[in-house]
Amino acid sequence: MAQSVAPVSSRPALPEIAPISLKEIAPWLAFGGILMLVLLYFVGAEQGATSLIAGKDVHEWVHDGRHLLGFPCH
């Protein structure tokens, strides 16, 4: 953890927080990120311009949220 190589000219000051390595983050970013985007899709866009589920129930249910959160609704 004590990486004294990277910063060339910076003053030694407050204890620096070590970055989390990107390798550790990548799987979470990929799967967590996709899951979150799917959630956002259902709140923001399903049964609007594109539709995976037939009908208008999803659209009608989240209708007010869609308007107030700024998504194009209809």
Place this chain on the structure above:
Amino acid sequence: MNSVSVRALLVRGMLAGLATGVLALITAYLLGEPHVDSAIAFEEAHSHDHGHDEVELVSRTMQATGGLATGVLVYGVALGGIAALAFCVALGRIGRFGPRATAGLVALGAFVAVFLVPFLKYPANPPAVGDPDTLDQRTALFFLMIALSVLLAVAAVILGRRLAPRLGNWNATVAACAALVVAIGLAYAFLPSGDNVPEHFPATLLWEFRMSSLAIELVLWTGFGLIFGEFAERLLVPKAAERDERQPETAAVS
């Protein structure tokens, strides 16, 4: 730091998103819903086409309570999770900031990049505003604008970090922000306008609806920055302090 802390941060981000979603929901219910109702009343008074003979699938009451809650809370959880992942990347990489300050900066960045920048070009519209025939185009432009805005913001952060050794942190930040503003200005200039307001739609109602939308997002992201910052600080700082005390033996068991 291992992947457990990424998972822990993701979970805390989603929880913080849920908590701040509740605050945003209260804001939405109190500030936003009256304008949605007024806009629907306008729509019904001026409706000259189809659409209102259909059976109501979800009652207005349900839309304004359960439906609104579902929308805002899921939105909060999802963006909380994404922001937590952004936090994992930003932590220790955007300068000498602790977890709480990093969380605040990530929340500010997310508010600007995910909401404010797209909102200034394609603002939130109440019911009755927006021609259903142009929905496909408006949806595509809206998400394109968000993607562009987020990409440009990330590029600006990277640019700022690259410039920092040469210009110093302050000037590098100013330069990167200036570059971001120019890039967003160009995007605004080249993307088509989103104007959709029907004739005689009350300007005050439109303004107030949009301000309530802005208020909801401000509450959401302010709350997220503060709540998640607290979670992250508690999770990460004791460990960091401990590590610094016994620096030589880094792999000490806690």
